[in-house]
Amino acid sequence: MAAAASLTEPHVLAQTKAQLFPEDDADSYVVADTQFAQDRWVDDQPIASAVKSRLAPFNHVRVGSGYPDLVGVRRLDSDYLAVDRLGEEPPLVAIEAKGHVGGTVDVERGIVQAYDRLHEANVAFVSAPETAITATDRTLARQLNVGVLGVTDHGNIEVLERPRIVGNRTADEATAIRFQASAQGVADQNFSLNHPKNYLAVPLAVYHDRDARTLIDEHVVSAVEGAFRGASFLGLVDERGAGYCLTSLGQEVVRFALREYPSVSAALAAFEQWQGSPKRFLDVAPRWGQLTRQVVFDYPATELLVTELQTMHDDGLPAPSLVDLVQWLHAQHPTFTVELFLRGDDDVRQRALTADGELRPEILQSGAAYHSPTVFQLKAMLYHAGILTERGSEPSNLDPAADEWALCEPLARGR
Structure with a gap:
């Protein structure tokens, strides 16, 4: 177990990330600031490789007037918030960590930094060794709507103050983190297939009255799951339970097909002629190529x-x-x-x-x-x-x- 004095800022941040952003949550995304990717911390203490591994990936994301230690998007459990906001877009979360540096922990400074992040983040926390957080710190945090997380000597997290979510608009840089946390983010995903025809056919198959996956396998590509995953990235379909439904963009693809072909079945049959073709899609199927341009520009x-x-x-x-x-x-x-x-x-x-x-x-x-x-x-x-x-x-x-x-x-x- 870590002694209180060994809870440096990287250790505090790693424990905080592990609890607020668990690895098994596929609908979240979080990065730690690039200062934690270095070999040594500010007081020349080495950052253990296990700590860096837990904090990765890294990026330098401006939120407010500075760069939070941790910034991510996740629908937080109600234990962390003063008001439960179920059903809304997951909040952009900014976290400032403070640890022991030369025997002191500047929790007050962390609270002020976290408050600054609320100019663009939806919710902000300060995280620090629990024994270093005073009643005065907690009072200041409540006044500023900053959450307070205390890291125990055993590495557990105690929620000492719960903040309210605010509705701030995120700036361009923080928007990149929202992008990665969305269905269209490329963080832990992969388009899998490199030809857009494989994705354009998916809305047609979903609209058809036969099994959508069977139709894709018969007429388009054998990598069926890759086709559906890519169609989701491009915003053509949304996953709903065990199946998929059309988005407004996917509906437009179906409408286009019904203008060009007598039926969706005929449109899907046309995809067979393009299997294995190395030529540019715009050249072999100009009208489908123009539609592809509209779809990928929406990405x-x-x-x-x-x-x-x-x-x-x-x-x-x-x-x-x-x-x-x-x-x-x-x-x-x-x-x-x-x-x-x-x-x-x-x-x-x-x-x-x-x-x-x-x-x-x-x-x-x-x-x-x-x-x-x-x-x-x-x-x-x-x-x-x-x-x-x-x-x-x-x-x-x-x-x-x-x-x-x-x-x-x-x-x-x-x-």
Whole structure:
């Protein structure tokens, strides 16, 4: 068991994450600040590898005027909140941790920092060794609507003050964490299949009166579960119990098919001719390709990529490499760039990011640093839709310095 004096900030934060964001909760996502990915803590104490492993993945996310120690999205248990808010969107949670540094624990400073995060977060906590939290600290936290979590010597968490959820709008950087926690996030997911036809067929199969999975297997692709998972990422279907239902975007796909074919059955049969085709989908099926363009542009990451690639074109970089693109994006949208492009496992982010969240450029030269759902599957879909000039590559086959990310149809500058 850890002695009270050994409860440094990294230890406190690791225990807090383990309880508030359990690993078996698939509907949540959380990152620790990049300062905890380093080898040593502020008072030159080493950060144990087991602690870093528990805190990973890392990112430097601005919320309010600073960078919380932990920021994530999860529907918290009622034990942690003053008011139960069931049925609403999961809150953006910011946590400031305080531990023993030179024999002291500055809990008051942590409370003030957590209060600042409430300008953009929905709920904020300070977490500290339980024995260091005073009655005065708890009174201040209640006044500021900051939750207080006490970490015991045995590593348990005691909820000392429960905050209310507030309805603040999250800023651009925190929105990246919401994206990862959504059904469309790429954190622990994978598009699995790199051709958009496999996903466009799913709404047709769901709408059909026969078994949807059987229809996909017969007419489209044998990797049925991958097709359904990708259709969910693209916002075409929503999982409901053991089955799926159409979203409004999925309904539009069905309407399109019924304009083009006499029935949904005929539309699904048409998909058989495209199985195994290496050609760009826009070229072999132009109208379906245009529909694909609309669908993938509705995916949250696409608009960001297209907007910034157009800006790079305007600034004289018409065909940037993957390395160029990631460095450019990180300067404009650091949190989203890290979440979208860099793997969260195998200590990639520990090696790629400094304590202040800056990129180490040398890491970007290795294909193994990149997230496959973005550089392979998403890029391949953008290629098939006629948005990008080149298809994607698996990280194992990727040369980031030569991997081109260029728009097929860049606009003239100033128009």
